[in-house]
Amino acid sequence: MRPLTEDESKAVFTKLANYIGKNLVHLIDRPDESYCFRLQKDRVYYVSESSMRLGISVARPNLVSLGTCFGKFSKSGKFKLHITALDYVAQYAKYKIWIKPNGEMPFLYGNHVVKAHLGRITEDTPEHQGVVVFSMNDIPLGFGVTARSTVDTRKLDPTAIIVFHQADVGEYLRDEDTLF
């Protein structure tokens, strides 16, 4: 376990900022307890200071997980956001999309969101913007990247993809052994 280097922090922050924008400050500067980002075996964890200090006493090979896993660094140094970060991402999300009940299952099986399943979408969402996907009763299901801006989606046919799938809560079952 170690703090992130500047390059790593940059990679993590840019990825998070794609979804939550300036709200990222609220993750770093919290009024309740101080939290920090820690790297343990290529995974990035978002940990409270107290549990981080407890975790220090565990040797690196023995430490399986701590805090909330936000994602992992690939071998080429890119940062991939995991579904476990959804709680925080959904809380501060800037752009949201709600999908109809008949679109929930296809999304939870890892498919992209098509226009037919679109319930609501935040106004003036730009193209290629990170969005959080909600069900119609406001339960976060995952996140993705918009294929078109809100204005452009109106002209599309119902089978056209509007949000590219990135992560969904179905991964808790599908990738149980590698996720945390």
Next chain:
Amino acid sequence: MDVSNILASHAAKYQSVTVEKETPLEVDPGLLLVTDLNPIEEETYNENLEEHLQSLARDGVQALMASLFKLPTKQSPDGPLAVLPPPVFQLPRAKPLPKPKPPTKWEKFAAAKGIQHKVREKKVWDEEKQDWVNRWGRNGKNREVEDQWIHEVPANADVDYDPRKVARDERKGRIAKNEKRHQQNLARAANPRQQRKEEIEKTLAVTRTSTASMGKFDKRLDGEKKLRGVKRKFDPTETPIEHENKASLNLLAKMESDSKKMMRKPNTEESDLNVRKAVSFASKGRGGVALGRSLSRGGRGRGGGRGGKGRR
């Protein structure tokens, strides 16, 4: 009453506070150092080594303590403190002296001709501005000619004579020339044998990792050293969290300002003309700078013809 008995027993219990030696001990209170220059007494040394060493150490410490109590004192909340004099003993240097840099060609020439080195100040006085300005660098004096608002053009100059460009080229030429000289000086100073050795080591390191297993399953040769890569250094895990958060927030601010710099300023004026679009249309997508250049040249720009290379 005879007290000599008691005195004798007392004296036996406590050794004298003054240390008497053939050669007096050298005490340097500045370094808290005592040097005993007396030759070792062979008899006591062979008899009981521990005792001998202990007595030697005791004498030394006693001498040091005695010298400390003679020093002037200073009052402090924790009691009196002795003020140590500056050290006398010259401690040897830990690292060897740095090697002098090999002289450059100019330095050699200057030494041969007896030219003294003059330090040029970085700032020079500007009469017009009535201020000290940089000789070079930011708002440097060496760019004065380029930046002035009016230029003298020689009578026999060409039609497309640009005095600004001429001055700039001259300055850039001086920089390039100096850089070239710098490289030549480095090449002259380099030891060819050492250079070759480094080159071979680098090649060897590359070849050792150039197998399918990145050199993991290769046969080790005798005297082959382990490859040493770049040592990475990370922050300690246990720093105060406030520092870390501050660094993160700074990084965020930096990232934000970077992205702002990348973005163009939005058109705040209320007008029907989209300036950005108009510029990109007029310059055929090459941007405002290219457009300005081609306009100032008063003719078609470099890529104005749109012909020649490339697919149609």
